[in-house]
Amino acid sequence: MPQSPFIDIKNLSVGYTSRSGKTIPVLRDVNLSITRGDSIGLVGESGSGKSTLALAAMGYFKRGLHVISGQVQFDGIDMLNIERNALQRLRGGRLALIPQNSGQSLTPNLRIGQQITEALRLHSDLPATSFDAGVIDLLSQVRLPDPVGLTDRYPHELSGGQQQRVAIAMALASNPEALLLDEPTTGLDVTTQAHIMELLRDLAKDRNLAMLYVSHDLGAIARVCNKVMVMYAGETVLTGSAKQVLLSPRHPYAHGLLASIPRLNETSLPQALDGRPPMPSETIMGCAFADRCKLADRTCYSSSPPLNHLETGEAVRCFHHDQIGQLNQKTEKSARSNPVAADKDTALSLANLAVSYSRPRLLSKLFALQDTPPSTVDRITIDIKKGETLGLVGESGSGKSTILKTIAGMVPAQSGNIILNQTEPLDTMVEKRPAAYLRQVQIIFQNPDDSLNPRHTVAQILAQPLRLYYGLSGTPLRDRSIAILEQVRLGEHYLERLPSQLSGGEKQRVAIARAFAADPEIILCDEVTSALDVSVQAAVLDLLDVLKRQDGTTYIFVSHDLAVVKAISDRVAVLYQGRICEIGPVAAVYSAPFHPYTDALLGAVLEPDPDVAPRLKADDAVELSPPNLGCPFQRRCPRKLGSICETNIPTAQEIAPGHIIHCHISQVDL
Amino acid sequence: MLIRRVLLGGVTVCIVSLIIFAGVEMLPGDACTQFLGEYQADEELLAQCRKDLDLNRPAIDRFAEWTQGAITGDLGLAADGTTKISTIVGDRLKNSLLLAFCAMAVGIPLALLLGVVSGLWRDRLPDIIASTLAIFAMTIPEFVSATLLILVLSVWLGWLPGIVLTSAAAPASEFFPEILLPVIVLSFVMCAHIMRMVRSSVIDVMASDYVQMATLKGVPYWQMVFRHALPNALLPAINVVALTIAWLLGGVVVIEVVFNYPGLGRLMIDSISDRNLPVVQSIALIVASVYVCVNLAADLLTMIANPKLRTMYMRK
Incomplete structure (x- = not known):
């Protein structure tokens, strides 16, 4: 029997009201469900709505944004119509967030110990006397050196990698059942990032978490996620298993995105994906990606493609998903300029x-x-x-x-x-x-x-x-x-x-x-x-x-x-x-x-x-x-x-x- | 670091005193030409007077003597050669302090409260009312708002006395209730500046990543406001408050004139028109010292309250 979804977002549309009074959508009719033990990667360019979707799972919308239609449920609880106190108990409790840019997400005037204690006080059953021990335990769980000394430090005294680990420790304080990660390793060094990814992998496995991982970094997604959802201009364009999406993407946008990543095992320049995504305020007649798509024909400009569910388990929003193979022929790798001759000045x-x-x-x-x-x-x-x-x-x-x-x-x-x-x-x-x-x-x-x-x-x-x-x-x-x-x-x-x-x-x-x-x-x-x-x-x-x-x-x-x-x-x-x-x-x-x-x-x-x-x-x-x-x-x-x-x-x-x-x-x- | 700031403050006061002294020296005429008035044409009298007042010695010597006196609290004699400046200025300083203190006691808490409220309820009714009032307070000249208040509260309603008639030397308690109207006007004006500053700072902090994180961590709203938002939002207010305090102690001439309040500002104006230059010098020196001290205190307070600055100097 398939597990019932733990986080369930149905037909969600979110938008803001422009100066002229029009409602501008930033998310359009998005569906996402995550079961326990699942970890889903959410991919897309900046402005694709991926962070908005992740925060919506917590019932949170940035200032100015509002729900146009749809539902957000967490373990059967309606997150959009929940009483404020109950919502605050869930947030950081059963459902925790690891934010983008921890350096700015930790409150500057509170010590590390105070901030983690706060999470323990709000969400754990620990008696007040064992908060200190709890903090030290959490800090060692995320493998921070000298956890005792760290509790007295202020966020600005830590390095980026340490701040990120503190944020993870804080999220784990409540022993959450679901974890949302909003670009958690952006801006970190490669070695730090790799270590944090391994830590997250282990955590997800040990605790059977439901995980939603938002990132533009497909390498990170490949490492921790078993499923991937690709977003473009506020819409889901492709979902599938990590292998399906990352190795043989069935949507031209995902294909282009993957081709544009420089790889260590290639010597040529990556293939540029020309153009830019439409602004949320632009009216889109057909497929939002048509302008940048090499497969686009007249249909793509006049009617918008539905999300097709394929037999292989993927869902693709494209009329021509069976022609993706042609893209490989159409894209000739741009040759690199030759190395300079050694006798140059x-x-x-x-x-x-x-x-x-x-x-x-x-x-x-x-x-x-x-x-x-x-x-x-x-x-x-x-x-x-x-x-x-x-x-x-x-x-x-x-x-x-x-x-x-x-x-x-x-x-x-x-x-x-x-x-x-x-x-x-x-x-x-x-x-x-x-x-x-x-x-x-x-x-x-x-x-x-x-x-x-x-x-x-x-x-x-x-x-x-x-x-x-x-x-x-x-x-x-x-x-x-x-x-x-x-x-x-x-x-x-x-x-x-x-x-x-x-x-x-x-x-x-x-x-x-x-x-x-x-x-x-x-x-x-x-x-x-x-x-x-x-x-x-x-x-x-x-x-x-x-x-x-x-x-x-x-x-x-x-x-x-x-x-x-x-x-x-x-x-x-x-x-x-x-x-x-x-x-x-x-x-x-x-x-x-x-x-x-x-x-x-x-x-x-x-x-x-x-x-x-x-x-x-x-x-x-x-x-x-x-x-x-x-x-x-x-x-x-x-x-x-x-x-x-x-x-x-x-x-x-x-x-x-x-x-x-x-x-x-x-x-x-x- | 701390020592450096204090020394720097001292140097600033010294430079200011030098400029004041030099400026007064450069003015045409001196205490004697002023004192003698129409008799100044009489060379003999003038020479005698200058000898009496010790004006013939080189400026450097007199500056040294004056600073020496100023440090020990002896500001010398006024231009008439008999009254001690410390007595005149002392009374006025006490009165200015009284006025400033009362205005601060009313204005600062009110400003912080209004600033926080309008920041939290941004673009909603409390904010619109407070912000509109603040703009009025900042744009209407002080003498207009002062006169209006006298008209309403004193002339029409008769609740408060309209001007201050107590003499400069009277003890602080005798200034009530006459002092209330100037206090209301001053707190109204200072409140506006601080409130606008606090409001924008609260809005910035409420939009910050760490406030969003605190919310998403499940911290209840008011706990989030008091623990995560306000300590950071009020930091930048310290300097504005300091500037306002310095302004209250030295720069409220208009209010003092309108209400006939015997403070430092009015003494300064009167002394300038009387050419009572020793008094002008002394007041300028006091006001400069107040500015330096208050700003120094504000920087110190910021350093103590801001963990980033604090750890920079403590853990080194």
């Missing part, structure tokens, strides 16, 4: 670069006290050839962004040299660099919302470099701006728009256009795709690659995402605590022999494939500063040899031409 040399954020204090200066901590970044020596793309990977705190900022002149170097075009040393202060050098080095930042002035139109944004470096004005300025916009596949009509009128991907294109407007030799890319949806990310990566082929630009590409770096780079440097662990051609770094850290990083990557399990080699401890002596990775290294790792800086071993590993372990054993 050097565009930029970093010679023994070191950066330190600690300023010696006045007192220690006066008394010549030797308490200077080790430099944040040290011993960085890299030559980058013209037209080459150098990827820098590492976890947060690995110094990758610091290196970029130092090259850009925003953070002064402690020692070492930055040499442009073999002969021109760059001053470490950007103010002292002549305009000609400034023009040659441009930077693109992670978040276009922060890097584009919200009050400047696209025309004004592009005019800045063109005026500054080329003295353009009037018609030539406008013509050049349009030409650049067309290069980044935006048209003339974007000139008068403000950043707020653009989508995330369009904003990042404008930021790229601004960098290219200077016609630079070198472009520094600082996590340029991290704030974007995967489908948009693929398009931006493709654009960067095309522009490079046209202009022969050199990129230094920083990212925490190993697959993205692999897709775009010619050469990769793996950094830990501001020191290079391994550097070499992309194919060599991503295959054995590995530096132990590279191995740990690659093993932790979650592939969007339910059959692939991560290999967790090193723990995910957060180190705040590099060790004083020896190898930077000594404290976490699973293959540490002994005291030599603590005292001696590892020598560079050249495994193959250009492939260098900094490790004491001999070449044959690596």
